Amino acid sequence: MMKPTRRASWQRKDYFSGSGARRCVMDVLVTDGIMKKSLAVVRSIAPLTTSTGVISSYRTSMAGVSRYVDQEHHIDRSDPAAYVADLTTVIDGHDYDYLLPVGGWTTNTLANHRSELTPAVDVVLPGREAMRTAQEKWETYSLAKRLDVPVPETIRATADADLDRLPGSEFPVVVKAPTESAPRFVEYPDSTGELRRTVRRYRDRYGDDPLVQEYLRGEGCGFFALYLDGRCAGGYSHTRIREYPASGGISACAVSDRDSRLAAIGTTVLDSLEWNGPAMVEFKRDDRGTPHLIELNPKLWGSLDLGIESGLNFPEGLLQYMHTGKLPRYTFTPSRYHWPLSGDLQHAIGRPAATPAVLSDLISPNTRSNLEPTDPIPHALELAKAILSPFVDE
Secondary structure: OOOOOOOOOOOOOOOOOOOOOOOOOOEEEEOOOOOHHHHHHHHHHOOOOOEEEEEEOOOOOOOOOOOOOOEEEEOOOOOHHHHHHHHHHHHHHHOOOEEEOOOHHHHHHHHHOHHHOOOOOEOOOOOHHHHHHHHEHHHHHHHHHHOOOOOOOEEEOOOOOOOOOOOOOOOOEEEEOOEOOOOOOEEOOOOHHHHHHHHHHHHHHHOOOOEEEEOOOOOEEEEEEEEEOOEEEEEEEEEEEEEEOOOOOEEEEEEEEOOHHHHHHHHHHHHHOOOOEEEEEEEEEOOOOOEEEEEEEOOOOOOHHHHHHOOOOHHHHHHHHHHHOOOOOOOOOOOEEEOHHHHHHHHHHHOHHHHHHHHHHHHOOOOEEOOOOOOOHHHHHHHHHHHHOOOOOO
């Protein structure tokens, strides 16, 4: 079947050098088209691919309408096994060579159902046990304690839990989902009564017990890495400048760096899991500046644009590795990045005192953003998604 093409004006790369080299065929399928990080993926791999397809469970998706995408495929993801079966049908029917999973649910589903996915496609995935540890936050914290990695004091809000015994010494506390792939839920009750109501509301809505965690007042930061067959192929850190919501959430503005302490902790955790694929180790600093592990994000992350801008194009590196078997090499450049339509303008609305800083980044030549004038259509959907469901991306 011929695929409709919208590409016109960019140069493609070739990993094969030398005279007479022939371009390789690289038909790539990217999942989770609704997410802004999927848009970052399709833009970052466009110079490499012969064609790019996008999977989405929505009728229209942000990545799917990008000029860098040749075809969008719609698959319902209510049932993991059915999703993998439908994905196999798309891959076999359109001869895709490589699969790049993006979201947490998709990565977890594929890690647990890899044997049911067509062998005709190459994909980099973590092992099932490693994925389970990364998904289950209680398991993550247990691993961190065994490795002497600091974590916030945390309790499971089970039916018999004593909610009068606070994790930490005071309110507010954090109430959060117990698994990484659960619907995003983060609230900050500041009294015992509000805590009980929040826990009850979570149980009623999701039929599960949330975690109640000590609230750390320091900055959010993270270590981001690409592991290939248990080896760290590249990594960097970032510090959040602004978040949405402002009380704590997704990155709205961040700067990349190479924090040796975060890298040491992050690689210790990921090495212990014999990780394979991309992963983020998320931290929050306490009042003394000590980073505490908050969670593992076993997937590509919402601030992926920042890493690509800093010289660590992990989607491209995954394709290089799958195609050639060679580890990618990276040159890191510190960068500042913000997402005007996916958090930063909303941050300014919620915290008006930050408006001058947000506007300064919007016009500064030293702050990059994901707004691309030559690919404008996705940003109309980005704005709509940010208003209707701002946390889909993480």
